[in-house]
Amino acid sequence: MSLSNEEKIRQLIEHLKEKGYKNTEARGKMIKVFVEAEDHLKPEDVHRKLKGEDVSLPTVYRSIELLKKIGIIKEISIADERYYELYRFSQKKLHIHFQCSSCGKIKEYDNRHIFSTMLSQKEYIEKNYGDQIDDITIVTQGLCRKCKTKEE
Amino acid sequence: MSLSNEEKIRQLIEHLKEKGYKNTEARGKMIKVFVEAEDHLKPEDVHRKLKGEDVSLPTVYRSIELLKKIGIIKEISIADERYYELYRFSQKKLHIHFQCSSCGKIKEYDNRHIFSTMLSQKEYIEKNYGDQIDDITIVTQGLCRKCKTKEE
DNA sequence: TTTTTTGCAAAGACTTTGCATTGGA
């Protein structure tokens, strides 16, 4: 079963406090944005979603840094842009993104079969190289189905 | 069998000319840097390697853009930094990077078994989603063997 | 009250652009 957004937000704010940081208005609002977005956002996107909520851009950057540090969100670099997305409560710690080099759209492959293969690769690497892998980000690029059709 | 660096450079310059661009000193030197580096470089790294060769930073950026456009190098984003590496002649069009979150070092997993699994995943995605995948970049993060040992 | 967090303005890092000059074919 999955938690409601309100419950997730509550737990994340609890986590923030446990780590010794203050539960401020700006942080609460940003946590809400990430929980509700269920998507990867640029700092500018977060700021835009908070328009009229009086959260300055420097605060957005500072809070992103903090939320990242305590594991609430994670950073992904795609085509030299930084994106952030909810890390806790994302059942999967593995993200497979696709960016179409024609239309620029980014989507995510959410597929049980791919996931299980990737996780077995992770275990293979950990066993054979001795490194501990906490996070895997896969970015694929190419032509999406729609653009492929157009070009034919 | 693999080509010598000189031969690779020659062929890449040929490719440049075929595409209608001039074979200038700056471009030749940069191609040489990428062929010999066999590693991912930041624009600043390329510039540093050309110290004393009179290639300005704007030219480094402009040439990187060009070499990328004609498929000689490719861009990778790791931990919000842009890197570039040779794309042609890299037998593998698939790169699996690991960045240690403790010491920051970046290495590459170069392993036949992982590669073949990843390529089968690529085919699986292409068949099931209809997208055409030209490039896969995998960035893993965690603790490398050395740092893991230190922390224990 | 005390310490952390915030907004503002300014500074920084990295990247791109305009334009006159140089250089390749």
Added chain:
DNA sequence: TCCAATGCAAAGTCTTTGCAAAAAA
């Protein structure tokens, strides 16, 4: 020769920082 490519300086982005004011605990 003629157009493309380069260097320089300047302008743009995006991101970070110093500091006084405001807000949590």
